[in-house]
Amino acid sequence: MVEIEEVSKVDAAASSSSSSSAEDHHIHRCKYDVFLSFRGEDTRKTFVDHLYSALVRSGIYTFKDDERLETGESISPALLKAIKESSFAVVVFSKNYTSSRWCLDELVKIMECSSKSPKGQTVIPIFYDIKPLDVRKHEGHFGEMFRRHDSDKVQIWRKALTDAANLSGLELDKTADGHESKFVDRIFQEIWSKLSSKIKVEDEGLVGMKSHVNKVTLLLGKESDVVRTVGIWGLSGIGKSTLARVVYCQIKDQFEVACFLDEVG
Numbered sequence: 001m002v003e004i005e006e007v008s009k010v011d012a013a014a015s016s017s018s019s020s021s022a023e024d025h026h027i028h029r030c031k032y033d034v035f036l037s038f039r040g041e042d043t044r045k046t047f048v049d050h051l052y053s054a055l056v057r058s059g060i061y062t063f064k065d066d067e068r069l070e071t072g073e074s075i076s077p078a079l080l081k082a083i084k085e086s087s088f089a090v091v092v093f094s095k096n097y098t099s100s101r102w103c104l105d106e107l108v109k110i111m112e113c114s115s116k117s118p119k120g121q122t123v124i125p126i127f128y129d130i131k132p133l134d135v136r137k138h139e140g141h142f143g144e145m146f147r148r149h150d151s152d153k154v155q156i157w158r159k160a161l162t163d164a165a166n167l168s169g170l171e172l173d174k175t176a177d178g179h180e181s182k183f184v185d186r187i188f189q190e191i192w193s194k195l196s197s198k199i200k201v202e203d204e205g206l207v208g209m210k211s212h213v214n215k216v217t218l219l220l221g222k223e224s225d226v227v228r229t230v231g232i233w234g235l236s237g238i239g240k241s242t243l244a245r246v247v248y249c250q251i252k253d254q255f256e257v258a259c260f261l262d263e264v265g
Helices: 012-024 047-057 077-084 101-114 132-137 140-147 154-165 180-203 209-220 240-254
Strands: 005-011 032-037 086-093 122-127 227-233
Touching: 032 047, 032 077, 032 101, 032 180, 047 086, 047 180, 077 086, 077 101, 086 101, 086 154, 086 180, 101 122, 101 154, 122 132, 122 154, 122 180, 132 140, 132 154, 140 154, 209 227, 209 240, 227 240
Parallel strands: 005 227, 032 086, 086 122
Antiparallel strands: none
16 A cells, blocks of 8 residues: 655644633643652662653653752752643652752752642652652651751751652552552553643633644544644744644544654754
8 A cells, every 4th residue: 555645734823812821821831741850869770761761752741850960059940940841740759869959959849839720730759669658757768868957948848748748649569569660651651641631621721722623633534544744834832832732642542652742843
């Protein structure tokens, strides 16, 4: 069978009247789907590396800071910006997480972003070789590392740890019998389910988006064997990327492999 590439274009300018709503909407202003917070020496080259790869392979735009040096007194403005611009924050609590002031400051910012509004950042705590009670009550080795800090931020850090531990999360020892590969799959499914639901709900708040989504979906001709490329063009800032993301999330599950590449070119 000969594959034919059919190029179609959708004029996104027709949605310009709704651009102000889209600009103010959470899905439009989030640069990342997921921000990963973790203690590098515990999980960077092992668990977090596997989780990051699984998320990225599935088109979930994930921020993982591979360049940072955790010896500074405070986290960089660029990292604070990345936290603020993420829809979800996955906090990987490990035995030495609290030994880093950097991680603790990061957590405070994450919890601050999650508490601003009902549609704010969603936090998913992951308990890696550690129990939620140790995080909540600052016990065990986790608590010992925390008590070594002599800072006026201790009470703020303590509250952030307790609040995060009280959220619904996933624990390695109680998920998939402690098998890391299955644990990564479980976390991915959790994130993907929440992300898909969030995008679907937020899509309903974007004025005029539904008609454009239907138009692009029709042009894709999902029932056809023809390979198609659909171009979306229009002025900057009117919701082209948002439209592409919504369509992607709606049809992704129909394919064995899918990937969303943003800001290419």
